[in-house]
Amino acid sequence: MTATVKVTLVKSVIGTKQSHRDTVLGLGxxxxxxxxxxxxxxxxxxxxxxxAYLVRVVA
Structure with missing residues (x-):
């Protein structure tokens, strides 16, 4: 069994760098x-x- 992490989007991507928006989309x-x-x-x-400033992670 592989380890997983739960990632939650907690802040809007409006006003962030394009590369950060793309990364959030890449995380799904x-x-x-x-x-x-x-x-x-x-x-x-x-x-x-x-x-990290846009998401919350639970191991």
Whole structure:
């Protein structure tokens, strides 16, 4: 069984850099309050770190 993390979009992407908007979309998040359960990989962790001010993570 692989480890997963739950990622929730808690802040709007309006007014953020385009690359940060693209990263949020890459995580599969479109609406505030939306939750995705993702595999805990270095790539996903890097994406989360890039937009940490927009998302909340639960291990």
């Amino acid at each position: 998040l479109k609406k505030i309050g939306q939750v995705r359960e993702l595999e805990d990989t270095p790539a996903v962790r890097g994406m989360i770190n890039k937009v």
